[in-house]
Amino acid sequence: MKKQMMIAASLSTLMLVGCTSNPYTGEQQTGKSALYGLGGAAAGAAIGAATSGSDDRAKGALIGAAVGGAAGGGYGYYVDKQEQRLRQELEGTGVRVVRNGENLQLVMPGNITFASGSSDISSSFYPTLNSLVKVFKEFDKNGVEIIGHTDSTGSNDLNMRLSRDRAQSVASYLASNGVSSARISAMGVGPSQPIASNDTADGRAQNRRVEINLRPTQQ
Known part of the structure; x- marks a missing residue:
């Protein structure tokens, strides 16, 4: 006892x-x-x-x-x-910060990150990415996993390529501005992970997004 x-x-x-x-x-x-x-x-x-x-x-x-x-x-x-720090830096940018246990997720809607059908980062989104660079360099103890998503419009091959290219564009920008490339991974999953129905315009807009997952690095 x-x-x-x-x-x-x-x-x-x-x-x-x-x-x-x-x-x-x-x-x-x-x-x-x-x-x-x-x-x-x-x-x-x-x-x-x-x-x-x-x-x-x-x-x-x-x-x-x-x-x-x-x-x-x-x-x-x-x-x-x-x-x-992320909530402070990203307030009013349209980027959503989601906390799930020890993991943080940043959800970046496609309409503020890329032009339709393009993997070139919109010039208006650079200040937001610069804010991410600042926080990622300040907090450098976790991995930065970047995932591109699309809606179901168009062929699967096109969507897979577009989602991959968009994720890589974000990864390249972060790395070129001082975030260690050893921390960064990028992949595209096309329309395979929708968060809303692709039957409506609003749902498709939600599905067109880039997510950044911040997780503990493997020691």
């Missing part, structure tokens, strides 16, 4: 450390990084307990909790700050 109480106390402490006060409301809130840290701590505790002998199971769980919590909370905090 004493060992179980020690483990529970360790996890509770990690959660309390992750709680912060909202500067605008004064209310206590738990940031995403704290939640990732707690999840990492729980996983670490389980692994630590499972891989230790019976006499050292509580000790192993505590060590696992500390290591797992630090790893999860560390990258979670990094993504918190990166998300904040």
